[in-house]
Amino acid sequence: MFERILVPVDGSxxxxxxxxxxxxxxxxxxxxxxxxxxxxxxxxxxKSMSMVRASDPSNMDDVLREHSKEIAEHxxxxxxxxxxxxxxxxxxxxxxxxxxxxxxKDKDADLIVLGSRGLGDLEGYLLGSVxxxxxxxxxxxxxxx
Numbered sequence: 530m531f532e533r534i535l536v537p538v539d540g541s542x543x544x545x546x547x548x549x550x551x552x553x554x555x556x557x558x559x560x561x562x563x564x565x566x567x568x569x570x571x572x573x574x575x576k577s578m579s580m581v582r583a584s585d586p587s588n589m590d591d592v593l594r595e596h597s598k599e600i601a602e603h604x605x606x607x608x609x610x611x612x613x614x615x616x617x618x619x620x621x622x623x624x625x626x627x628x629x630x631x632x633x634k635d636k637d638a639d640l641i642v643l644g645s646r647g648l649g650d651l652e653g654y655l656l657g658s659v660x661x662x663x664x665x666x667x668x669x670x671x672x673x674x
């Protein structure tokens with residue numbers, strides 16, 4: 530039925546619920562499980578603010594990328610531990626909904642399974658949630674958990 534199932538994860542409880550369901554679906558369909566974590570580049574304003582913390586010279590994008598890698602790897606380990614051997618993890622930078630939809634298209638995903646609520650910020654309340662945007666923009670079926 531499905532050959533590639535995409536499950537975006539952000540470390541939230543909603544993403545964990547989506548991952549659990551996607552793993553079970555993957556086992557019944559023998560689909561490839563694509564795990565994606567998306568982080569946003571921080572703005573120039575945020576970069577300038579980070580310069581005042583001389584004791585912390587880290588580049589925020591590097592910090593966000595590393596944190597995202599940890600989330601993606603943790604999700605992949607969960608999948609592997611729950612008998613989902615065809616799981617692969619990816620990390621991308623960008624606007625979450627559009628990045629998820631583009632990734633799904635690029636990887637020919639048959640289904641996107643994502644949580645209804647993630648770790649969103651005020652923008653999610655003002656502009657609409659990531660899950661709402663993904664369901665509006667995706668070419669493939671989207672299951673919101």
